[in-house]
Amino acid sequence: MNILTEPFPYGWLHYLVGGMCIGLGAAVLYVLTGRFGGLSPVYTTTWSFFIKHPFFHQARFIASRNWRLVYALGVVLGAFVWWLLLGNGERVTTTIPGWQLLLGGLFVGYGARLGGGCASGHGICGIGSFHMPSVVAVLTFMATGLLTANLITRWF
Amino acid sequence: MAKTLSTLLAGLLFGFGLALSTMMMPEIVLEFLMLNDLGLMLVMGGGIAVATLGLVLGPKLLKKPVFAETFDRYTSGISRNMLVGSALFGVGWGLSGVCPGPMLAGLGVGNWDVLWGIAGMALGALAHGLMHKPS
Numbered sequence: 293m294n295i296l297t298e299p300f301p302y303g304w305l306h307y308l309v310g311g312m313c314i315g316l317g318a319a320v321l322y323v324l325t326g327r328f329g330g331l332s333p334v335y336t337t338t339w340s341f342f343i344k345h346p347f348f349h350q351a352r353f354i355a356s357r358n359w360r361l362v363y364a365l366g367v368v369l370g371a372f373v374w375w376l377l378l379g380n381g382e383r384v385t386t387t388i389p390g391w392q393l394l395l396g397g398l399f400v401g402y403g404a405r406l407g408g409g410c411a412s413g414h415g416i417c418g419i420g421s422f423h424m425p426s427v428v429a430v431l432t433f434m435a436t437g438l439l440t441a442n443l444i445t446r447w448f
Numbered sequence: 449m450a451k452t453l454s455t456l457l458a459g460l461l462f463g464f465g466l467a468l469s470t471m472m473m474p475e476i477v478l479e480f481l482m483l484n485d486l487g488l489m490l491v492m493g494g495g496i497a498v499a500t501l502g503l504v505l506g507p508k509l510l511k512k513p514v515f516a517e518t519f520d521r522y523t524s525g526i527s528r529n530m531l532v533g534s535a536l537f538g539v540g541w542g543l544s545g546v547c548p549g550p551m552l553a554g555l556g557v558g559n560w561d562v563l564w565g566i567a568g569m570a571l572g573a574l575a576h577g578l579m580h581k582p583s
Binding site: 314330336429441 | 476560
């Protein structure tokens with residue numbers, strides 16, 4: 293496959309419309325509640341329910357831990373609604389092994405929290421707010437992501 | 449109550465979009481990072497375009513959010529932590545296609561294997577918290 297001659301081998305409309313739904317979610321959240329809809333903070337704030345370490349009990353985490361869980365629940369349910377309406381009746385599966393998801397997840401979780409955001413936080417909400425540091429963050433993780441994915445395929 | 453329902457509604461739209469755009473499948477994220485398919489660019493472009501309407505026009509047209517007192521604002525600048533963190537995020541992203549939002553959407557479509565990714569992210573976030581002082 294060559295992305296110059298065939299940039300969207302799986303079609304393009306579902307990407308564009310899906311992306312617009314994602315943006316609409318972020319816009320609705322901000323206009324109605326004033327909140328930014330990044331999804332990496334919930335992986336930190338939820339720990340405050342289980343452990344006493346002071347890092348997880350900062351006021352901003354305690355104040356947001358409930359709504360972030362509601363928001364995350366909404367994301368799960370929204371995907372479930374898609375499955376009910378447009379899915380083929382079978383659950384979606386992945387070919388990527390569990391250890392790879394776990395290992396990648398460790399880097400993603402640590403990195404997103406240290407870097408202050410992920411593809412939804414820096415990507416959609418940050419760039420959508422014309423917040424220039426988020427543009428730098430997105431360019432950084434796009435670059436290391438491209439490099440890592442291509443090196444892995446070459447080596448294995 | 450209105451705030452909670454708004455938050456749930458926003459999450460529903462976000463999750464529906466992640467599923468419709470197939471971003472909930474780590475394979476498709478990796479197809480982009482290996483430059484076999486540029487779909488992720490359309491998702492980001494469409495997402496940013498629509499999000500901007502709310503994020504930029506909202507505070508211009510409204511004194512305050514419909515169900516709250518203040519609009520959150522970005523205050524963070526470019527820092528070493530932000531650059532290192534984003535670089536590490538990209539390494540994990542490229543290793544696995546795992547991403548915080550899409551994995552939650554993966555749960556909603558019954559892709560139970562994404563629990564490995566969610567566990568990894570939760571442990572990564574735990575490590576980050578244990579290794580840093582409150583700020």
